[in-house]
Amino acid sequence: MIVTIASGKGGTGKTSLAVNLARTLERTRDTPVQLLDCDVEEPNAHLFLTGTPLGEETINIAVPDFNPDKCDACDKCVDFCQFNALASVGKTPLLFPELCHGCGGCMLVCPQDAIREKDYRIGVVKTARAGSITLKSGCLDIGVSLASTLVHALKERLEDGITTILDAPPGTACQAVATLRGSDFVVLVTEPTPFGLHDLTLAVDTVRALDLRFGVVINRVGVGDDRVQRYCAAEDIPILLEIPDDRRVAEAYSRGELIVDALPDYLAHFAQLWHNIAHHAALEVAA
Amino acid sequence: MKLVFTTTGDNLDALLDPSFGRARNFLLFDLESGTSQVISNQQNLNAAQGAGIQAAQTIVKAGAGALVTGHCGPKAFRVLAAAGVKVYNTDAPTVAEALARYRAGQLTEAAAANVESHWA
Structure with missing residues (x-):
């Protein structure tokens, strides 16, 4: 199963959710997990999932070479x-x-x-192993605009048959769409604020246009109001998890720690999130 | 030789457009005959990328020997250099003033782009 963590708005907690979900699966299900950091313009999952580097592969496109x-x-x-x-x-x-x-x-x-192909480098895919989690990160070279091309190259390198989490780029532009396509389920992360709701509606429009199954996670509940909950109820969108605005989470994040490692009481919440994802993914398949 | 000026208008009294790739118009001025011709750059104004490259090809095809403009980026400069078109940068407010400065020998030929690329 491929689960993509996406959002309209940046900074809502996609990467936090992705890395903590991966660690939760590792700890509670004892199965290998692969996490692909598809935010190729500024990948950051490796800051939280530190592990052993396994290699780096150069990604090229074919540009014309004239005779x-x-x-x-x-x-x-x-x-x-x-x-x-x-x-x-x-x-x-x-x-x-x-x-x-x-x-x-x-x-x-x-x-x-008169034209042959020659390689032109656009970035790299780095692979690392943290416990039973394999992390593959796409890193676009500075000055290169082909983010979607690198996302496609990264996704070609995912291993079939393994539970897969994709950490999407923010927004609804081409690289986000390239990440979302082919997902079995999408988790849209937002925050309970006017900006969070506005950008969530753009993300919802996008995943609906792509005909993908999805649910919402509301992060930092308590900082705003209940407008996101009301929107989800009106649109019949499942809320998969609400994460409270907890200073301890921010402190763990600032130290580069995983929430489920630093605050063990959160492990059950993330386990419940996975349960909800699996439930809604299966539910809508049957329907 | 034919000089190309970037301009927002269509005659010598018009303002010099400081941009090259996304200039409104090119005024092609024949130094020998004193006649001029306006070439629209409309198709480049909303180009997603490569406006400078396209603009450079446009003036090369028009037979320009030199370009007088405010700013010229590295990609446009590379095309112009390959075609042997000289580039002169100026802050002259109008085409007429830029032409006067050129005739007075007050403009020096650019050896490289004078602004950064928009991409890298």
Whole structure:
């Protein structure tokens, strides 16, 4: 089962929830878990799930490599490129690899067979092991805009048949959608504030458009009001867990500790969250 | 030689547009004949990326020998350099003033981009 932890608003507690859920599964179910940090522009799950590094894999896209002897400067590739990654100045086109999306269209339209592929690095996937949790983190290189491409590369590296948690990027943009697709269940984390509710509604619209099953976790209950609860009731969205605004949680977080390690009384809450996820995932399959 | 000025208008008295890639118009001025021609850059104003690259190709195709503008980024500069188009940066307020400074030899040819890329 693939469970994705997502949110509209940033900073609501996606990563906290993802790493604590992974640790809870490890401790209560004795099964291997894999966690994929899909927030490739600023991955941070490794700060909380410290473990043994197992390796690092470079992720490349294929960009065009021109053979100037074959190129007759017809500019068909330049005209084809929708990303302005090629420029024509009357001879072999200039390539701006940082704008290329690696679609390969320029190679297909070249009548002279003058284009081959070459690798262009966009980032890495780092793998680490913490107990029976395997953490894979996507890390996009600075200055590269292809976050979704790296998310796809990261998800291609997940092992089938293992309970999987995806820590999604915030928001509802392409990289979040790339993370959400294919999930068996989505947990939307929010906070009980006007901003939390506003961005939650955007996230709900997104997961509904993707036809995914989902529920809500409300974090830091007590800082705001009950507008998120009222919205979920009106929209018939299950609330999977409410985490209180507890100073001890913030203190554990600031030390880089997992909540379920520092505050053992929370283990039962996260175990209940997993139970609720499994329940709602199965429920809606049957329905 | 033909000079290209970036402008928000369509004649020599118009304001010089300090941007290159997303300038409203290009004014192509023929130094020999003294005639000018306006080239719209409308299709680049809302380009998601690569506006400078497209703008550079536009003026290369128009036969420009030099560009007079406020700012030119690294990607546009690379295209212009490959095509042999010289770049002059100026803070002149109008096209006419920029042209006067060019004719007076007060503009120096840029050796590199004078602003950062928008991407990296």
